[in-house]
Amino acid sequence: xxxxxxxxxxxxxxxxxxxxxxxxxxxxxxxxxxxxxxxxxxxxxxxxxxxxxxxxxxxxxxxxxxxxxxxxxxxxxxxxxxxxxxxxxxxxxxxxxxxxxxx
Amino acid sequence: xxxxxxxxxxxxxxxxxxxxxxxxxxxxxxxxxxxxxxxxxxxxxxxxxxxxxxxxxxxxxxxxxxxxxxxxxxxxxxxxxxxxxxxxxxxxxxxxxxxxxxxxxxxxxxxxxxxxxxxxxxxxxxxxxxxxxxxxxxxxxxxxxxxxxxxxxxxxxxxxxxxxxxxxxxxxxxxxxxxxxxxxxxxxxxxxxxxxxxxxxxxxxxxxxxxxxxxxxxxxxxxxxxxxxxxxxxxxxxxxxxxxxxxxxxxxxxxxxx
Numbered sequence: 495x496x497x498x499x500x501x502x503x504x505x506x507x508x509x510x511x512x513x514x515x516x517x518x519x520x521x522x523x524x525x526x527x528x529x530x531x532x533x534x535x536x537x538x539x540x541x542x543x544x545x546x547x548x549x550x551x552x553x554x555x556x557x558x559x560x561x562x563x564x565x566x567x568x569x570x571x572x573x574x575x576x577x578x579x580x581x582x583x584x585x586x587x588x589x590x591x592x593x594x595x596x597x
Numbered sequence: 598x599x600x601x602x603x604x605x606x607x608x609x610x611x612x613x614x615x616x617x618x619x620x621x622x623x624x625x626x627x628x629x630x631x632x633x634x635x636x637x638x639x640x641x642x643x644x645x646x647x648x649x650x651x652x653x654x655x656x657x658x659x660x661x662x663x664x665x666x667x668x669x670x671x672x673x674x675x676x677x678x679x680x681x682x683x684x685x686x687x688x689x690x691x692x693x694x695x696x697x698x699x700x701x702x703x704x705x706x707x708x709x710x711x712x713x714x715x716x717x718x719x720x721x722x723x724x725x726x727x728x729x730x731x732x733x734x735x736x737x738x739x740x741x742x743x744x745x746x747x748x749x750x751x752x753x754x755x756x757x758x759x760x761x762x763x764x765x766x767x768x769x770x771x772x773x774x775x776x777x778x779x780x781x782x783x784x785x786x787x788x789x790x791x792x793x794x795x796x797x798x799x800x801x802x803x804x805x806x807x808x809x810x811x812x813x814x815x816x817x818x819x820x821x822x823x824x825x826x827x828x829x830x831x832x833x834x835x836x837x838x839x840x841x842x843x844x845x846x847x848x849x850x851x852x853x854x855x
Contacts (some may be wrong), residue, residue, distance in 0.1 A: 495739075512743060515738055515741065515742070515770055515774065516738055516741075516774050516777065516778065517738035517739075520604075542848065545745070545766070545767075545772065546769040547767055547771055547826075547829075548771055548772075548826050549774050549826075550826040551825075576763065576814075579763075580767070583825075583829065583832075584825050588667060
């Protein structure tokens with residue numbers, strides 16, 4: 495199960511923890527929508543994500559593309575090894591653009 | 598290319614020829630009335646004689662539509678993969694893999710021996726061999742998470758390193774997610790120990806492997822599948838078995854332990 499906590503501020507950050515699989519779409523979208531109110535970007539912090547599969551990745555990619563087209567692009571930070579390995583394999587950077595991964 | 602029609606979804610069919618036979622028979626899908634049996638047999642014999650993988654692009658006459666035919670020799674038998682896209686293309690802006698990529702991955706995996714297409718007899722034999730260690734009924738993401746965790750414990754007790762364990766539980770997640778999304782929404786997962794490997798059996802009684810879902814545009818709430826699940830499974834595991842038909846789909850995921 496995915497857990498989220500939001501640090502509102504000039505650059506709102508959504509801290510993600512737990513597992514990202516086919517179940518995480520609503521939780522992720524709700525947290526990002528809340529954080530995005532009035533913001534220019536939203537940071538997603540992946541440090542606490544212990545597991546992600548292609549469904550979780552697909553949900554993140556879809557959300558990235560949607561938020562980008564709505565003018566509130568996402569920034570992804572602190573990819574845990576579990577997340578980084580799967581993102582590399584699925585070439586997520588090519589799908590969402592380098593700007594999402596400033597680190 | 599012709600406009601796709603709803604009653605002609607993209608599909609993968611697999612036929613099998615055994616040396617000495619005069620006909621091929623279907624393992625996935627059905628033999629069409631218009632299928633040129635003699636040509637299939639002749640090509641299969643040629644592939645077996647030359648011990649060479651052969652792949653043909655197929656034009657689309659009215660009576661037999663396929664985009665590719667692959668002949669994969671395997672000792673005394675030859676698997677024939679018929680890949681039909683029937684004109685279905687990726688939607689503009691769709692970030693998922695194309696059907697042709699997915700189907701070609703499957704063909705390549707059969708060709709290199711990583712993926713075995715199982716007929717009915719092989720399915721029964723392969724799902725009963727070895728000792729059963731765990732069994733789960735799975736009908737939602739909570740039971741999927743529990744199954745991942747339980748398998749991870751057994752893998753750890755078997756002395757499998759953490760990187761391999763993570764890859765294996767990832768593959769289980771991919772296989773079970775496919776089952777939840779496309780295999781009727783529920784089924785079972787069994788972990789078995791064989792002499793030289795651990796085997797995860799993921800089985801459902803859904804409508805059989807289909808690419809119908811692929812021809813629909815992504816949903817507004819986030820496309821849950823990118824078409825990578827099967828690629829991950831094929832890349833990360835030592836051997837994979839597949840049986841599918843109108844009575845359901847079974848996947849065997851093998852991780853060697855020696």
